Amino acid sequence: LSFQVEAGDRLGLVGPNGSGKTTLIRLMSGEMSPDEGEITITSGARIGYLPQDISERLSGPLLESVLDSIPGRASLRKEVRDAELSLKNKLSEGQQVKLAARLADIHNQLSSLDDIYPSHRAEKILEGLGFKSADFNNHVSELSGGWRMRAALAGILYMNPDLLLLDEPTNYLDMPSVRWLETFLRDFKGAILLVCHDREFLNRQIGRVISFEREGIRIFKGNYDYYIKAREEESRRLEAEARNQEQKVKEARKFIDKFRYKATKARQAQSKIKLLKKIEIVKTHKSEKSIHFSFPEVERSGRVALTINDLSKAFGNNELYSNINLTVMRGERVALIGPNGFGKTTLLRMIAGEINPDKGNITLGYNVEMSY
Numbered sequence: 001l002s003f004q005v006e007a008g009d010r011l012g013l014v015g016p017n018g019s020g021k022t023t024l025i026r027l028m029s030g031e032m033s034p035d036e037g038e039i040t041i042t043s044g045a046r047i048g049y050l051p052q053d054i055s056e057r058l059s060g061p062l063l064e065s066v067l068d069s070i071p072g073r074a075s076l077r078k079e080v081r082d083a084e085l086s087l088k089n090k091l092s093e094g095q096q097v098k099l100a101a102r103l104a105d106i107h108n109q110l111s112s113l114d115d116i117y118p119s120h121r122a123e124k125i126l127e128g129l130g131f132k133s134a135d136f137n138n139h140v141s142e143l144s145g146g147w148r149m150r151a152a153l154a155g156i157l158y159m160n161p162d163l164l165l166l167d168e169p170t171n172y173l174d175m176p177s178v179r180w181l182e183t184f185l186r187d188f189k190g191a192i193l194l195v196c197h198d199r200e201f202l203n204r205q206i207g208r209v210i211s212f213e214r215e216g217i218r219i220f221k222g223n224y225d226y227y228i229k230a231r232e233e234e235s236r237r238l239e240a241e242a243r244n245q246e247q248k249v250k251e252a253r254k255f256i257d258k259f260r261y262k263a264t265k266a267r268q269a270q271s272k273i274k275l276l277k278k279i280e281i282v283k284t285h286k287s288e289k290s291i292h293f294s295f296p297e298v299e300r301s302g303r304v305a306l307t308i309n310d311l312s313k314a315f316g317n318n319e320l321y322s323n324i325n326l327t328v329m330r331g332e333r334v335a336l337i338g339p340n341g342f343g344k345t346t347l348l349r350m351i352a353g354e355i356n357p358d359k360g361n362i363t364l365g366y367n368v369e370m371s372y
Contacts (some may be wrong), residue, residue: 001037001217003210005163009191012202012224015212021195022052024210025165028193041163046071048161050153052168062143062151063136066122069155073113076106117158125154128180129173130339146172146340157184164192170201174339199224214286238283245279252276295371302366305330306351311360313346320346324360348372 001024005011013021026032028039029049041047059065068074083103087096126136129150140151149172156164164185170178178201185192185205196202202224209220209227220227252272259265260273306328313320320343328334336344349355351362352372364370 003219005191005193007162007191008189009208010206011191011193011208011210012206013193013195013210013212014202014224014227019212021212022167025049025167025193025195026051028163029165045163046159046161047163047165048156048159049165050149050156050167050169052171059140061137062131062140063119063122063126065140065151066126066155066158067117067119069159070113070117073110073117076110076113080106080110117160122154122158125157125184126151128177128184129154130177144341150177150340153181157188160190162190164188164190166192167195168197169194170196170198172340175337176339215283242281242283245281249276249279298369299367301330301368303330304328304365305332305368306365307363308351309360309363311350311362312358313343313350314358322359330365 013024015021023032027034029047031049060068068077080103083099083106086099087103091099123133123136127133131147131150131154140148143151153169169181173181178198182201182204192205194202194205196205204223206223207221209222209224211218211220211227211231220230222230252275256269256272256276260269262269304327306326308324308326311324311326312322324347336347338344346355350357352370354372
């Protein structure tokens, strides 16, 4: 695999799960090393990497953790704290002068960083991703997985890197945050390498596709829709070429079988044998495996599948909802939508019997079998 990412490029990585998209991004981020070849990063270029699993990459209060995503900022602040503590100790005049000079230098460096990376920009990014100003002092460790992912994304966007590596950035975002991220990325001046299963999001963000195919890794210009169209056209062309070639091979073999021992036609038969040996078989695209499944048959349920009466749920002072009433009829399809943390998963868990409501009741209809 060989390719180059120019300033401002927008590339989408597409292909089946397990084909190597995340591995390529991890190689580019420096988390892994290639078996062969090399990855060269332009001197001084900053890389921002959002993995699918952020694990324990963040710590401390939310806003501070985003501010500290700027390389060197956290260590400079620690140095300030250590120096101020040292000044309280009994030091010689020379040591105090030296330490004061170092403190002044650190404050100048922090001031320069503040000019380039103002804190109000971090606040604006956090608010765009759904956080409230009241959340800024909350500890990152108290956040759920989805919100920690947003905090990590906020830190990466705040860095304003030259190359942004995003591995499924929309997985933990609600719709308002996805729309905000789309707008932010449209205004982003750096290069982007994006893995995303949201086809519309991918389409609106990329101008080139690196495709992990069964026949190898391919590169296409255009967005995801253009790539799909190009692949379909290429498949049709290869299949037509393969059919045409197959017909020619059949005709040549038929001629050889018929005339190879006839003196008048032997030379022609030999030339056709040589031709067959030279033919390179046209390789068509191998079709992707599809998953086929069905749900086992169950007895017909009653007309009402689910009833919820006067349901209330809170976690501490956080009241998710109160006095919810809902009826789901047999065959209905219902979507639960709303911002992260507003109780969508909690409602499903209560219906499934994993947790109990604070008030009210949930009743399955006659003969209803539930899967969760």
